[in-house]
Amino acid sequence: MAKKPEEIKPGLPAWQGTFGDLMNLLLCFFVLLFSMATMDAAKFEEVAASFSSAFGIFDGGEMALGQGALVGDGVSQLTELSSYITSMGLAQTGDDSDSDQADVGNMDEEELMEAAEEAQMEASQKLAEKIEQALEEGEIENEVSLNYTSQYVQLTIQGSILFDSGKTAIKEDVIPVLEKVGQILETYAGGTIDIEGHTDNVPMSSGGKYANNDELSSGRALAIFNYLCENTTLDPSNIVHTGRGEYDPIADNSTDEGRARNRRVEIKIYNPLSASY
Structure with a gap:
């Protein structure tokens, strides 16, 4: 007579249930140990700063932690965010001496903003000096004017040089300047x-x-954008083109000279400390 097959009982094997119970007990045990342990806040801040610096987001990432507000205070992260970003910008300037880091840590938000503005202006000034020298070496300083703010260096080319009246096609004789x-x-x-x-x-x-x-x-800004995309190695995703129309004049539109100055194309190069970089 054939042996009757054994019935397979539903559910997990017995050893898996025992193993699951063991894992739960171990988890509870380590959670209990962690809850009873004390954490050295200074040491935690130091470790967090090391991670920030090691991953290379900013030079001197430890300075961004300030007094540890962004690490331990939770809700205070929102109120201290502006100071945090500002101090990170200061770190990018490369001056990371102990005394300077202490000074930054003792600044209030207004002082940090002022210091950041100075650092940004200095970055723009240095960038402007290099670009001005390049304009002179290229002998196009008469066709391209230069100005700068704390956020960017601006190159301005008059519309009469670039385009015929009412047109968006770039003139052939200005191509060497654009190159x-x-x-x-x-x-x-x-x-x-x-x-x-x-x-x-x-x-x-x-x-x-x-x-x-x-x-x-808008058509004229797009024409310059297309030229740069087709004739340089610049990443198009980093280039923004907009048309401002007549709404941002730099001279009096009641005179021929003023209107000529207002017809222009501006190219803004944002510095590394700028919020729009």
Whole structure:
């Protein structure tokens, strides 16, 4: 007579249940040990700073921790975020002596903001000096004017040099200038580049390709963007192009000279400490 097969009981094997119970007990045991342990806050801050520096987000990452507010206080992270970002920006300047780190740690938010503004202005000034030298070496300082703020270095090219009236096609005789501008951008623009087209306040003539100055200024900024993308190694994802129309004049639109100055293209090169970099 054939042996009757054994019935398979539903559920996990007995050894798995025992193993699961053991793991739960071990977990509870280590949680209990952790809850009874004391943590050296200074040592924790030091370890966290080491991680920040090791991963290379900023030089001197330990300074960003300040008095440990961003590590241990939870909700205070929100209120201290501005100071945190500012102090991180200061760390990028490369001056990480112990005395300077202590000074930064003792600053209030307003003082940190002022110090960051000074550091940003210094970064723009250094960048502007290099670009100005490049403009002079390329002999295009008469075609391209330079200015800077704490956020960026700005190159301005007059619209009459770049385009015919009411047009967005780049003139052939200005291509050598744009080639040298492109080389400067490749050398010195490591982050965001902002191309802005500007016009005067004279309305567009009817029947033209562009209905208004907004469209014309956008078309001109796009033309410069396309040229740079096609003729340089710049990353298009880092280039922003916008048309400002007649709304940001730098001169009086009631005179021919003022209107000529307002018809322009601005190229802004953001410095490494800028919020838009």
